[in-house]
Amino acid sequence: MHPIPEQDNPSYTGSWLICTACGTQFPTDDKQQVKTCFICDDPRQFTPPTGQSFTTLDELCSNHKNTWTPFSGDDDFISIVTKPKVGIGQRAILIKTPKGNVLWDCITLLDDETVENIKGMGGLKAIVISHPHYYSTHADWGRAFNCPVYLAAEDKQWTTQTSPQQVFVTETEMDINIDGEASGVKVLKLGGHFPGSFVTLYNGRLLIADTLLTTPAGLGSWDADALGNARSRPKGMNSFSFMWSIPNFIPLAPDELERMWAIIKKYEFRSTHGAFLKTDIVKTEAEMKQRVLDSMQIQIKYMGYGNHSMLKETAD
Template sequence: MTSFWICRTCAVEHATRPEVCAICADERQWVPASGQSWTTLDELAAEGRHIEVEELEPDLFGLQTTPGVGIGQQAKLLRTPAGSLLWDPLGFVDDDGAAAVRDLAGIAGVVAVAASHPHMFGVQVEWSRRLAGDAGPVPVLVAEADAGWVARPDDSIVPWSGEREVLPGVTLSQPGGHFPGSAVVHWAAGAGGRGVLLSGDTIFANPDRTASFLRSYPNRIPLSGAVALRVAGHVARRPFDRMYNNFDGVIPADARAVVLRSARRHAAWVRGDFDHLT
């Protein structure tokens, strides 16, 4: 018997199967012209899905579902001696994928599952259960401001706001923007001690190694210049040399300065400073 449903378009888990996925019906996402479609973990597995893991840098790993599911994000497993954080969890999990994560996390285990924003919830509760240790399911940290988007309530879900040190030197914070609770992870020991930012798409690493600030990525709705500057200023409070988005995008060096420059560029364009070029 199916215990929960997964939206085919965003791959977020739902306790019930509504007429339409509220996350996809919002202007920041989309419902296909063909209409709403649902699936299950068993169906996805039968279609040949599996999880691939790659090392991005020491103690940071990218997880990808192949073939892709939903939005197709690359989850991140951030490992420290005190435990690991699973960030932007995939919309698919199987026994092999969970075992791979447990093996990478080692004896300290996964201490938390968290998403940058509701589009990245994936099957977060299912990951929590599959990674359960002696203390039970892994806590799923959900921003209070975005808790209304949770479609599969569970006792493992822990609301948070502001800032939260998940592990020593690993801090969640909420610059907002894309969603009111949009979050990032600052990892002080990353990039050889120069600092890493896991930005989800709160700040998006572009192909030219600049950054974007959008309300909707698929529908190309910008944030205001003031919000872009606020978000950049928030993350710039801590040093970071490298930034990873929620796919395979990365700003490999000087990322803090790049984010600040990109926010100023964004603000100038939406303000009309460069209208003479159009």
């Protein structure tokens, strides 16, 4: 399916079809025109055993609600999650900067309450979406807040519609400027999961979505045993996996990890924040970068590439 141009000043998209598996909106209410979701037909995603089905924004607004959760100890970041779950269930993250608000990633549900809440906090100056699985209703979001929506140029084929708000990023590293001034929000195109997969860095926090997949071992705590005795984290634990397909368990190749590392190693960050609530790792800058490298090297080693050049890399 080719992207459908946005209608002139559309005032109603509530009846447009939305894939229930991934939350992507298609700009039509005609079920004869859209019978399948080409994003879910891609090998990185899947169609559920129950088959392909669609909902609408009107239906979602009638029985769903967005919830708001500030980061622990940092009100400049607010997670927005829809309950009950819609599609993949990812969060969007509102980033507050002195120059204005930036939304990291996008969720499908956009209702009047959400628009009012965000406008009450100053609106949005930009939206950045990590990869096509989270494109959702981004054209509606961009229109509602009259702001640019930054998408990777490499992933343009996965858009279902065109919009004046869309800005396709060709750079590997990009600063988000607001009204001609730097906001401090930096977008890094690491690729991997999709050719244009982004991460975003602001104030020492790295928002990773699915570009780096947070693991249970990354979230685990070994600060004390059952008797309260302090102990160190066991060696050999990873904190992230690097996947071409997450639900279908297809890992990225070592050379791709090496390319991603060449970009991310230049930056310092004290925490990572994944696509879902409770996927936050907060440590020191030195430990976080080491955890990323360790995780890449563990994946490469156990894929059988014991002589790969990445195994000689250091985080210094």
